[in-house]
Structure formats: C-alpha cells, structure tokens
Amino acid sequence: MRFKSIKGTKDILPEESYRWQFVEQTIRTVMHTFNYREIRTPIFEETALFARGIGELTDIVGKEMYTFQDRGGSSLTLKPEMTAAVMRSYLQYNLGEQQPLVKVYYIAPMFRQERPQAGRLRQFHQFGAEAIGGKQPAVDAEIIALSAEVYRTLGVRNFDVKINSVGCENCRPAYKEKLQKHLKNIVGKLSEESQKRFEQNPLRILDSKNENDQVLTQDAPLMKDHLCQECSSHFAELQKVLASLEIKFSVDGRIVRGLDYYTKTAYEIISKDLGSQDALVGGGRYDLLLKELGGKQTPSVGFAAGIERLLVAMEKNKAYCGNEHNPTVFIASADETGRSWSLAKAMEFRRRGISCDVDTLNRSLKSQMREADRQRVKYVIIIGQNELSSEQVSVKDMTTGEQTTIMIDELITYIERGVGKHEQRKTGQN
Ligand code: HAM
Numbered sequence: 001m002r003f004k005s006i007k008g009t010k011d012i013l014p015e016e017s018y019r020w021q022f023v024e025q026t027i028r029t030v031m032h033t034f035n036y037r038e039i040r041t042p043i044f045e046e047t048a049l050f051a052r053g054i055g056e057l058t059d060i061v062g063k064e065m066y067t068f069q070d071r072g073g074s075s076l077t078l079k080p081e082m083t084a085a086v087m088r089s090y091l092q093y094n095l096g097e098q099q100p101l102v103k104v105y106y107i108a109p110m111f112r113q114e115r116p117q118a119g120r121l122r123q124f125h126q127f128g129a130e131a132i133g134g135k136q137p138a139v140d141a142e143i144i145a146l147s148a149e150v151y152r153t154l155g156v157r158n159f160d161v162k163i164n165s166v167g168c169e170n171c172r173p174a175y176k177e178k179l180q181k182h183l184k185n186i187v188g189k190l191s192e193e194s195q196k197r198f199e200q201n202p203l204r205i206l207d208s209k210n211e212n213d214q215v216l217t218q219d220a221p222l223m224k225d226h227l228c229q230e231c232s233s234h235f236a237e238l239q240k241v242l243a244s245l246e247i248k249f250s251v252d253g254r255i256v257r258g259l260d261y262y263t264k265t266a267y268e269i270i271s272k273d274l275g276s277q278d279a280l281v282g283g284g285r286y287d288l289l290l291k292e293l294g295g296k297q298t299p300s301v302g303f304a305a306g307i308e309r310l311l312v313a314m315e316k317n318k319a320y321c322g323n324e325h326n327p328t329v330f331i332a333s334a335d336e337t338g339r340s341w342s343l344a345k346a347m348e349f350r351r352r353g354i355s356c357d358v359d360t361l362n363r364s365l366k367s368q369m370r371e372a373d374r375q376r377v378k379y380v381i382i383i384g385q386n387e388l389s390s391e392q393v394s395v396k397d398m399t400t401g402e403q404t405t406i407m408i409d410e411l412i413t414y415i416e417r418g419v420g421k422h423e424q425r426k427t428g429q430n
Helices: 014-033 047-054 059-064 083-092 137-153 172-183 192-200 202-207 211-216 229-244 307-316 336-351 365-374 385-390 408-427
Strands: 044-046 067-069 075-078 102-111 123-132 160-165 265-270 279-285 300-306 329-333 356-358 379-383 392-397 403-407
Touching (some): 014 307, 044 083, 047 059, 047 075, 083 300, 123 137, 137 229, 137 279, 137 300, 172 202, 229 265, 265 300, 279 307, 300 307, 329 365, 336 385, 336 408, 379 385, 379 408, 385 392, 392 408
Parallel strands (some): 329 356, 329 379
Antiparallel strands (some): 102 123, 279 300, 379 392
16 A cells, blocks of 8 residues: 555655745745744644634634644644744743734644645645734734735735725624624525624625625625724724835725634735635734733734745746755766765765765766766766876866866865856856
8 A cells, every 4th residue: 555645735845845945045034134033833732722712613713623632632733823823822931021022923834624726735834923012003014014025025026915904892893783784685695604604703704705795795884994993093004104115005895814813904915826715915913812812912913824825926927936956066986996085075075065966876987977967066076096096087067068187186176166156156246
C-alpha cells in the first residue's frame, strides 16, 4: 500500500520551496518596517478558546474544526486561525503591560475541514498581524496599509481593498431587527444556508455567494447606514486616513466576515485573478474579543491572508518569486585521487559561504558534467591526478562557457572574486 497526503493538504516540494522562502522573507521584511514583531503559538489549543473566540454559530466552529481528545481526555483543536490564539497568549503573558499598543505578526499553518477546491485547503498557511490596544482609526488604517503593502512589495497589483463597518454592541441589535423585518417576507425563497442564518446571524445573509440570495437581498438595509454616532465617525475617519495614505479602497456594505468577533471595521482584499475563492485578505476590528476571553476590554484590529492564494496571485501577475538555490560551484572528479580531494575542497568552499556540490555517487566525468548542467551551477572545477600533479585546475564558467586554468592554491580566491562580480551584476552595482 502506498500512502498519500490527506485530502486538502499539500506537500511543498523542493522545486517550489524557494518561492515560499522568498515570500516569507519578504513578508517578514515588510512586517518589520511597520514595527510588528513575530509571535509563534502552538499548533493546538483548548477547543473552548476557539469556540468562544470565533463564535459557536460560525461555520468554522460549527463544522470545520479539527477537534480531538488527547489521552488525558482534554478536547483540543488544531488552530483554524490565529487571532484567538494570539489573544490567549496576550492575556497569559500580560503583553499589554509592556507597551500600550502591542503589534505582532505571524506566519503559520492553519487547519479547517472545508470542502477542498481550488484556493481552499484543509491545511493552509496564513500570514497576518494584530495590533492590540488601540481604538483609533489610524490603527485600522495601519493594518489595512500593512496588508496591502505586502502585495505591492511582492508585485501583485491587481487587487481591491473593500471596507465596511459592522457596527458595535450598541447599534447592531437594532439594525439586526430591522434587517430581519426586511427579510421576513423573502426568507423562504433564500438558499438553505441563508435560511439557517436568518434567526441567529442574519448579517451573514448579505455576503452569501448564492446569486439568487444576492438578487433577493438587493434592497436590504445595510449596517453601514445604521451606525451609531461613534461607529459612524470611526468609519468616516478611517476613510480619511486611508485616503491620506493614498490607499485605494471602496466601501462595500456587504462585507460581513465569517467570524463573530468583529466590531466596527471589517475589510477584505479581493483579487479577480483568483476565481470563486477570491479573498486574499480578511480582517477587521475586534474590540470585545479579549473581554470575551476573560480579559479587560481592549480595542484591537488585525488581518490574516492565505499564502497559497498570494502565490497564485503572484503567478497571475507574473511577479518575481525568488531564485532557486542552485550551487555556485560543482567539483567534478576525473579519477579516484580527484574524488577524495574534491570532498575536502567542497567543505572548504562551504565554510567560506560558497555553496558547492560534489559527486558522491562515483559517477563518470561525463555524467558529473551533465549533473552540473542540470543544477545550473556557475562554475565547474575539474580535478584529477594530472591536475593535482601540475597544481593547476581548469575552471569552467558555465554562463560564459569560458574555461580558465589556474593554480590550485588560488582557486578559492578566484571563485570568491567571481562570485563577488556575479553578485554585483545581479544587484546592478556594476
Ligand atoms: P479568514 O477570513 O477566515 O480570517 O481568513 C483569512 C484568509 O485566509 C482568507 O482571506 C484566505 O486568504 C485564507 N484562507 C482562509 N481559509 C482558507 C482555506 N481553507 N484555504 C486557503 N486559504 C484560506 C481569519 O482567519 C481572521 N483570523 C483574520 C483576522 C485577523 N481578523 C482579525 N485579525
């Protein structure tokens, strides 16, 4: 029997991992330029944390969590998202005592048992950020700007930032009633999913993907038009700050989000390049979450984004995804004497920070040359008894095809100089 990876999970194979490393490194750089520091939390948590944090009635908690009992009988869950886990850590370590605004980011795998399809996996990867402790619209704007900046830096231009306000505990209940009143007469014609949401969470009917639902709810009242004074001025101020930062956005009153913790700002970044799973980023403000988890009420805002979807968007935008890690040097041995010399020399190159490969499979010289070609190395050094006796080796520059004979004890310096030039050429400093 042959084992296969679990449905909805994917291996990141050696020929594509360099793209992930490049993207992750760029994300880290952008996060650091905004002064966000990394947080890492365990892959599983107590189930109750997510049930409480994300909301019992959400799809995630209701049907998508990977929940299991450990041998001690505790109910644990593989994290479906990071926000609740970050809040748990914030409370556990009193992170707020160190500074008024705690700014953290993460890059981590998440787990949701959704129906797998293009752009939707059961183990996927998110990068995201949370700013904990600020109620000002400038904090929301910074989070939105930060998420957009990652895409801009990575060469993705084709995206739309859509913002909304989902109100707060003061204005939402009255609006919810108004919405239910409006929907009452048509609820029977809505999709099964939306009918289920009518009682408990009618706001989510507004972001239904079902076309018929969209037509039927065309004239439904929107939260953004029924905000209390505080939410309304927060939303207006956010738009002002975003405009001053020259972040292009549109207001979309139907953005509701699938997690229950949002208050005031909710936003998404959408890409038309992605097909039906078109959300690159989802985020917003969650001023009540910490209190819900047993802490002090602490206004907070954040976002998370799927890395698999980011990579698809980069491909569609023909964006640069980094370089494969090919060795700089390949030492090919012509005979046994050359072989043992090459193993030791390879170590010397490596210790000097020059990536070097060498034949360990006793292959013929011809097949070693083929291997060096396949690995797209920069230099091939050919060594054997003759070269060692004459203390000279031939070095082939694989990009120019030029072959040079040099003294063995000048070899490292020669390659180092060449690598330097090569690097300069790559960074345009020549
Ligand atoms: P979310 O909207 O559930 O929000 O997920 C954010 C992003 O993760 C989505 O826009 C999408 O790019 C990616 N994503 C979600 N599910 C999948 C999946 N099954 N397969 C592939 N990609 C997926 C959150 O997780 C919130 N914690 C965001 C947040 C942070 N809000 C405030 N702070």
